[in-house]
Amino acid sequence: MVKYDPKKVEAKWKERWEKNNTDGVDLDGAKNPFYNLMMFPYPSAEGLHVGNVFAFVGSDIQGRYRRLKGFDVFEPMGFDAFGMHSENFALKIGRHPADMVPKNIEHFREDQLKKMGLMLNWEHQVDTTNPNYYRFTQWMFVTLYKNGFAYKAKGQVNWCPSCKTVLAKEQVIDDRCERCSSLVEKRDMEQWYFKTTYFAEELLEALDSLDWSERTKIAQRQWIGKSLGADVTFQVEGGEEFTIFTTRPDTLFGATYMVFSPEHPLLDTITTEENLKALEEYRRQAQAISETERQNEKREKTGVFTGAYAINPVNGRRVPIWAADYVLMGYGTGAIMAVPAHDIRDHEFAKKFSLPIIQVVSSPIGTPDIQLEAYTGEGNLMNSGPFDGLPAKTEGSKQIVESLAKDNKAQFKTNYRLRDWCVSRQRYWGPPIPIIYCDKCGIVPVPEADLPVLLPYLEDFKPDGSGVSPLHRDKEFYHTTCPQCGSKAHRETDVSDNFLCSAWYFYRYPSTDFPDIPFDATRTKKWLPVDLYVGGNEHAVLHLLYSRWLCRALHSIGLIDFAEPYKKFVAHGIIVKDGAKMSKSKGNIINPDDYVKEFGADSFRLYLMFMGTYLEGGDFRDGGVKGMKGFLDRLWAVSSPQFAPLTYELPLGPETQYFLHSTIKAVGQDIERFSYNTALAHIMELVNHLTKNKIRSQEIASVLARLLSPFAPHISEEIWESLGFSTSVFTAKWPEYDEEKLIRPEVEYVVQINGKLRDRIQLAVGLTPEEIDPLVLQSPVVTKWLEGKEIVKKIYVPDKLINFVVK
RNA sequence: GCGAGAGUGGCGGAAUUGGUAGACGCACUGGCCUUAGGAGCCAGCGGCCGCAAGGUCAUAGGGGUUCAAAUCCCCUCUCUCGCACCA
Numbered sequence: 001m002v003k004y005d006p007k008k009v010e011a012k013w014k015e016r017w018e019k020n021n022t023d024g025v026d027l028d029g030a031k032n033p034f035y036n037l038m039m040f041p042y043p044s045a046e047g048l049h050v051g052n053v054f055a056f057v058g059s060d061i062q063g064r065y066r067r068l069k070g071f072d073v074f075e076p077m078g079f080d081a082f083g084m085h086s087e088n089f090a091l092k093i094g095r096h097p098a099d100m101v102p103k104n105i106e107h108f109r110e111d112q113l114k115k116m117g118l119m120l121n122w123e124h125q126v127d128t129t130n131p132n133y134y135r136f137t138q139w140m141f142v143t144l145y146k147n148g149f150a151y152k153a154k155g156q157v158n159w160c161p162s163c164k165t166v167l168a169k170e171q172v173i174d175d176r177c178e179r180c181s182s183l184v185e186k187r188d189m190e191q192w193y194f195k196t197t198y199f200a201e202e203l204l205e206a207l208d209s210l211d212w213s214e215r216t217k218i219a220q221r222q223w224i225g226k227s228l229g230a231d232v233t234f235q236v237e238g239g240e241e242f243t244i245f246t247t248r249p250d251t252l253f254g255a256t257y258m259v260f261s262p263e264h265p266l267l268d269t270i271t272t273e274e275n276l277k278a279l280e281e282y283r284r285q286a287q288a289i290s291e292t293e294r295q296n297e298k299r300e301k302t303g304v305f306t307g308a309y310a311i312n313p314v315n316g317r318r319v320p321i322w323a324a325d326y327v328l329m330g331y332g333t334g335a336i337m338a339v340p341a342h343d344i345r346d347h348e349f350a351k352k353f354s355l356p357i358i359q360v361v362s363s364p365i366g367t368p369d370i371q372l373e374a375y376t377g378e379g380n381l382m383n384s385g386p387f388d389g390l391p392a393k394t395e396g397s398k399q400i401v402e403s404l405a406k407d408n409k410a411q412f413k414t415n416y417r418l419r420d421w422c423v424s425r426q427r428y429w430g431p432p433i434p435i436i437y438c439d440k441c442g443i444v445p446v447p448e449a450d451l452p453v454l455l456p457y458l459e460d461f462k463p464d465g466s467g468v469s470p471l472h473r474d475k476e477f478y479h480t481t482c483p484q485c486g487s488k489a490h491r492e493t494d495v496s497d498n499f500l501c502s503a504w505y506f507y508r509y510p511s512t513d514f515p516d517i518p519f520d521a522t523r524t525k526k527w528l529p530v531d532l533y534v535g536g537n538e539h540a541v542l543h544l545l546y547s548r549w550l551c552r553a554l555h556s557i558g559l560i561d562f563a564e565p566y567k568k569f570v571a572h573g574i575i576v577k578d579g580a581k582m583s584k585s586k587g588n589i590i591n592p593d594d595y596v597k598e599f600g601a602d603s604f605r606l607y608l609m610f611m612g613t614y615l616e617g618g619d620f621r622d623g624g625v626k627g628m629k630g631f632l633d634r635l636w637a638v639s640s641p642q643f644a645p646l647t648y649e650l651p652l653g654p655e656t657q658y659f660l661h662s663t664i665k666a667v668g669q670d671i672e673r674f675s676y677n678t679a680l681a682h683i684m685e686l687v688n689h690l691t692k693n694k695i696r697s698q699e700i701a702s703v704l705a706r707l708l709s710p711f712a713p714h715i716s717e718e719i720w721e722s723l724g725f726s727t728s729v730f731t732a733k734w735p736e737y738d739e740e741k742l743i744r745p746e747v748e749y750v751v752q753i754n755g756k757l758r759d760r761i762q763l764a765v766g767l768t769p770e771e772i773d774p775l776v777l778q779s780p781v782v783t784k785w786l787e788g789k790e791i792v793k794k795i796y797v798p799d800k801l802i803n804f805v806v807k
Numbered sequence: 808g809c810g811a812g813a814g815u816g817g818c819g820g821a822a823u824u825g826g827u828a829g830a831c832g833c834a835c836u837g838g839c840c841u842u843a844g845g846a847g848c849c850a851g852c853g854g855c856c857g858c859a860a861g862g863u864c865a866u867a868g869g870g871g872u873u874c875a876a877a878u879c880c881c882c883u884c885u886c887u888c889g890c891a892c893c894a
Binding site: 174214215218219221222223225227229244245246247248259299301324325326327328330331332335336337338339343344345346348349415417537540541578579607610611612613616618619620621623624626627628630631633669673677678680681682683684685688748750752754755756757760792793794795797800801803804805 | 812819820823894
């Protein structure tokens with residue numbers, strides 16, 4: 001009688017799997033390829049986070065399950081090791097990232113990931129800081145540049161004063177830096193951009209047909225932020241024309257003033273002498289506010305009059321032009337027509353500065369006075385000359401725009417909230433942007449043959465906040481010659497955003513053995529797009545959007561033949577500890593190693609999957625892992641020949657048959673819908689049934705080993721081997737259930753009187769109502785409840801329920 | 808403010824299409840075994856009444872539809888997430 005010893009069993013199989021390359025796959029020979037991708041981690045010095053393990057195990061279950069279902073599963077892993085996270089940590093502890101990162105990776109891989117029982121294919125590991133990798137990250141940059149998808153431009157950017165670099169819009173969350181939570185400032189700087197907006201419409205539209213978690217799609221839709229409207233041209237009285245964007249062209253007759261964003265360049269020329277001072281003061285204020293106190297969302301509206309007037313093209317009406325910071329330079333044209341009667345913000349502003357409010361859309365009876373509250377609902381046009389009476393938002397909009405379009409004063413326009421991706425960073429720990437500035441030729445991309453542009457080892461890599469990157473201080477790096485004309489030149493010293501490294505890593509995995517090209521055409525054709533991608537939803541508008549965009553760019557350049565990188569994306573949930581978010585300051589961080597050491601990886605995996613809903617997250621409680629160890633002990637006791645001999649020929653009773661086959665069915669279905677907690681509950685029920693009835697069967701044990709193998713690979717493998725199989729359980733076939741065994745000869749009927757449960761009766765399957773009635777009426781309980789009552793209706797749910805409605 | 812989702816025992820969570828609410832597990836209680844137990848096994852475990860059989864209430868709160876509602880509809884409250892002066 002051998003007791004289950006996770007330490008011994010897990011060590012044995014870890015070694016065996018490595019020796020036999022059980023987790024490997026023949027990339028070229030695979031007949032039934034399945035690319036199972038999980039989001040690669042950044043190898044922090046703190047080690048693997050339990051959230052990572054949770055994500056990986058849930059993904060690994062899919063990979064292992066697909067393998068038993070007959071797929072050739074490719075499940076690679078890598079390290080997203082460039083970026084501010086690693087660099088900031090290195091700065092904090094006074095070390096160099098280039099010295100730390102390899103050790104961190106080693107620790108992640110050897111001490112942690114390899115002990116979690118993940119079916120990872122380590123032959124195709126990726127490390128974004130390896131020159132053999134970032135060489136191709138730079139190649140991506142150059143390729144995008146050559147094809148018009150990258151450009152350099154001056155404009156307002158988000159600047160993190162603590163990280164001392166610019167950030168992409170996606171990396172600013174509630175006006176704070178995604179990495180360090182400092183308040184982000186606005187600065188005017190020249191930066192590199194990728195044209196993400198070029199594919200705005202396609203990225204949006206393709207979402208509808210993607211098999212992705214709905215919440216991820218919603219986040220992307222919202223972020224792309226499409227709005228339909230019109231550009232309308234106004235004229236400054238006695239001056240030039242300007243364009244505004246509006247989603248409500250139907251309300252043009254109600255425009256009683258105009259608002260320009262404080263940064264709008266036209267303000268310089270139109271503002272009258274006597275208003276100039278006030279404007280300048282206001283601009284200063286607006287700048288200061290945007291830098292610090294923007295959080296105060298319920299701020300009162302502010303603004304200044306410019307002294308200038310505009311002419312409304314629909315009616316020639318003269319309306320004042322104001323400057324106010326509730327209009328943003330970064331959206332639309334940076335200028336709006338204000339219709340206080342039908343826009344809440346305009347209404348607020350108009351009231352404060354006593355500007356006229358003219359209603360142009362009729363509202364149903366009962367709506368409050370338009371002078372007190374804006375009306376934004378549906379209605380018909382009024383006070384709108386020839387357009388009176390038209391349904392405002394639909395026909396009204398259409399006809400007004402069309403009438404103005406004749407004189408080129410308006411056109412239908414679609415606006416997106418999405419901005420181009422600002423990709424340059426004034427930091428050290430990233431792939432240098434492969435661009436050379438030549439005195440004669442201007443911007444010259446580094447020729448492919450010269451890649452990689454190696455990141456030099458800088459002793460002092462600290463960002464100085466000047467907006468110029470640390471690499472600028474390395475004169476040897478900085479000064480170079482032009483690859484085109486040989487003249488004196490210098491290198492770009494910004495590095496690219498870490499999200500560029502991760503936007504293409506999954507193309508690299510299958511092709512890591514091709515040193516000279518980023519990805520091999522044949523391998524890519526065979527393995528991509530990714531079949532299943534599991535990861536956190538926090539990347540919805542970051543990594544997931546960037547990588548979708550890059551895929552479209554590569555597709556349009558003609559480098560790949562698909563436009564979407566991931567066929568299916570599943571967003572997993574977030575783990576909390578005792579109902580609270582884990583954080584270092586709270587001291588409630590879970591260290592996976594401790595649990596693996598004490599109870600084994602299988603128990604830890606099992607608990608992570610059992611404690612909650614994979615797609616929504618769970619609440620980690622101490623004690624839970626121990627509970628899973630107890631379950632594995634019970635499993636061992638009923639299914640391992642090492643514990644006690646199994647019976648081979650004893651026929652299984654119908655009840656057990658039913659249990660067995662319904663479990664097979666349920667577990668398969670649950671895995672496919674990522675309902676791991678219920679899949680495990682079903683397996684536990686089966687084990688409980690066996691324990692209770694002292695059933696130890698070879699047949700059942702072989703099923704159990706396979707059902708549990710995606711969740712707890714080590715113990716499953718051990719049981720499988722003890723059953724006499726000479727090859728890995730992962731070369732076996734997923735068990736199939738027999739529909740016939742799912743039919744039970746007798747079922748328990750629920751008898752209800754007026755919808756209330758009164759009795760349960762065992763009856764044969766498939767009885768007709770006529771057959772059921774006399775049997776049910778034999779029940780003393782039922783007759784008692786029916787006594788003196790009249791049955792007015794009978795409801796029958798086959799093989800399940802009878803309900804008598806009585807009076 | 809807009810959008811999405813959620814609210815079920817002491818706790819984590821179950822409940823494919825409306826059809827036995829609380830599966831499975833944790834914790835707890837009692838018993839057995841034991842020199843001992845942070846081991847194992849057996850039993851109990853939503854509230855109230857009851858020795859029990861059973862009854863009755865119960866899925867955030869309030870209404871409704873239905874023979875039947877955690878599930879569908881309306882209203883209210885609370886929480887989580889995403890977006891947010893986006894014209």
